[in-house]
Amino acid sequence: MSAAAPPSPEILRIRNGPILSTLLGLAVPSVLAMAMQVAVGIAETIYIGRLGTTPLAAMALVFPFLMLSQQLSAGAMGGGVSSAVSRALGASDLPRANALALHAIAIGGLLGLVFTAAMLGFGPSIYRLLGGRGEVLDQAIAYSSVLFLGALLIWLSNTLASVLRGTGNMRIPSLGIFGASVLQILLGGLLALGAGPVPSFGMAGVAIATIVAHAASVGFFAWYLASGNSRLTLRLRGASLQRPMFADILKVGAVSMLSPLQSVLTVVIFTGFVARLGVDALAGYSIGQRLEFLLIPISFGIGVASLPMVGMAMGAGNVVRARRVAWTAGAASAFNLALIGITVALFPDLWAGLFTSDEAVLEHARQYLRIAGPAFPLFGLGLTLYFASQGSGKMLGPVLAGTARLVVVFAAGSWLVQLPGTSAHFFGLVAASMAVYGLATAAAVKLTRWGRAG
Numbered sequence: 455m456s457a458a459a460p461p462s463p464e465i466l467r468i469r470n471g472p473i474l475s476t477l478l479g480l481a482v483p484s485v486l487a488m489a490m491q492v493a494v495g496i497a498e499t500i501y502i503g504r505l506g507t508t509p510l511a512a513m514a515l516v517f518p519f520l521m522l523s524q525q526l527s528a529g530a531m532g533g534g535v536s537s538a539v540s541r542a543l544g545a546s547d548l549p550r551a552n553a554l555a556l557h558a559i560a561i562g563g564l565l566g567l568v569f570t571a572a573m574l575g576f577g578p579s580i581y582r583l584l585g586g587r588g589e590v591l592d593q594a595i596a597y598s599s600v601l602f603l604g605a606l607l608i609w610l611s612n613t614l615a616s617v618l619r620g621t622g623n624m625r626i627p628s629l630g631i632f633g634a635s636v637l638q639i640l641l642g643g644l645l646a647l648g649a650g651p652v653p654s655f656g657m658a659g660v661a662i663a664t665i666v667a668h669a670a671s672v673g674f675f676a677w678y679l680a681s682g683n684s685r686l687t688l689r690l691r692g693a694s695l696q697r698p699m700f701a702d703i704l705k706v707g708a709v710s711m712l713s714p715l716q717s718v719l720t721v722v723i724f725t726g727f728v729a730r731l732g733v734d735a736l737a738g739y740s741i742g743q744r745l746e747f748l749l750i751p752i753s754f755g756i757g758v759a760s761l762p763m764v765g766m767a768m769g770a771g772n773v774v775r776a777r778r779v780a781w782t783a784g785a786a787s788a789f790n791l792a793l794i795g796i797t798v799a800l801f802p803d804l805w806a807g808l809f810t811s812d813e814a815v816l817e818h819a820r821q822y823l824r825i826a827g828p829a830f831p832l833f834g835l836g837l838t839l840y841f842a843s844q845g846s847g848k849m850l851g852p853v854l855a856g857t858a859r860l861v862v863v864f865a866a867g868s869w870l871v872q873l874p875g876t877s878a879h880f881f882g883l884v885a886a887s888m889a890v891y892g893l894a895t896a897a898a899v900k901l902t903r904w905g906r907a908g
Contacts, residue, residue: 464622469763477779477786480759481760483628483629484624484627488631488755494639499741503810507812512597512657513594513657515581515586516577516581517744518721528612529757530714531561531562533616533707535554535562535613536616536620537620537845538554539558539762541769544765545769551620554617554703557700562610562612569606585736590733600658601661603665604661604669608664611671611675614675618684621686621762634667634670634671634674638663641662642660644663645658645659676688706847709849709853713849716857716859720859721746724880727871738816738817738819742818752794753790757837760782760783764779764846768845768904779842780845783838784896791831794830795829822884825881825882829886832888832893835895836888836893843899846904851898851902852895854898855897855898856891859890867880870883
């Protein structure tokens with residue numbers, strides 16, 4: 455049996471402190487770091503937009519799979535890691551938390567290699583199925599081939615950050631992400647567009663910058679965890695891998711992985727539908743789709759702050775507090791995304807105008823933002839409750855909500871293809887699917903028992 459240790463003042467604050475102020479204190483560093491990731495997305499889309507409409511359309515084919523790698527490693531399996539670590543610390547079991555960190559790295563490393571193999575082997579066929587043709591397909595394959603060589607680094611970076619978040623430490627993961635994002639923006643622009651003696655590498659330059667930035671963050675997080683300054687310590691010497699430790703992470707992480715798979719499959723299906731409408735519609739959708747994906751990091755910043763609070767409350771047997779944390783976080787996320795949704799719906803060129811001056815592409819992007827923007831808050835509610843649910847260890851309901859969204863998209867989208875539907879019809883389906891996801895996730899959290907008191 456693991457020895458119990460008295461919890462630190464920081465752990466006690468997370469476990470017992472005032473909910474809203476503690477949540478906001480934890481969320482601010484994560485939200486700032488995620489804002490930098492949003493800036494990365496904006497910058498990369500601007501760089502690729504300057505390369506032309508064809509690269510922008512090619513990016514629309516590849517981008518969902520980059521986000522899938524991020525969501526699987528940070529939001530899904532990363533959530534399983536944070537959940538297991540936070541529950542161990544909530545029960546004052548520091549040796550178990552230390553052991554879980556090592557098992558998390560083993561899982562992240564293996565899955566990163568699997569993701570690289572899958573995308574290099576099957577990526578070209580997938581892009582072709584999505585409607586990629588000619589130069590658009592060629593550029594998508596070239597970009598993808600470089601980008602996913604670095605999938606292992608993406609997985610390790612997000613795994614190590616998730617270990618730290620499980621301890622309630624949001625500052626160090628956020629600092630690492632912030633610094634890596636700055637590096638990615640600067641290096642991405644330099645390598646994509648060229649400057650001085652540095653030639654333009656086009657889309658491959660953006661991919662190289664992504665790999666280098668994640669390598670830097672892996673080094674930083676590994677150093678911090680081994681330094682003894684963290685609330686747990688990563689020790690490789692004399693360590694052994696144990697099946698129960700893997701099971702503790704995977705019982706949340708493996709189930710959680712279904713949700714980003716569903717989410718990206720939903721976007722992939724949409725991309726295939728919109729690709730039938732032509733390159734201008736696909737490029738316009740790419741601009742709107744980029745914003746949709748960038749909503750995820752914003753909700754992620756609040757969601758990952760709620761996760762250790764929920765996990766530690768559950769570890770201490772305080773189910774009532776765990777539920778209050780979840781609903782408080784969901785409301786905060788919905789409010790933030792409502793502000794964004796209203797703004798882009800009323801003033802779509804604030805976003806769309808950043809990426810292109812092609813009026814045909816702009817018109818499709820404006821249409822997307824006006825129609826889908828009002829549904830953003832429900833999307834944010836669902837996403838944040840998903841992360842909070844990871845802390846409770848009860849993930850079936852949020853995953854089924856993602857299934858409901860996928861079914862609605864596939865069924866209604868297939869019907870629209872037969873009409874045939876216009877881009878406005880498909881963008882309306884985007885909004886409806888977001889509403890279905892948010893409301894279904896909220897219902898699942900409301901109806902699922904987290905413990906004896908709820």
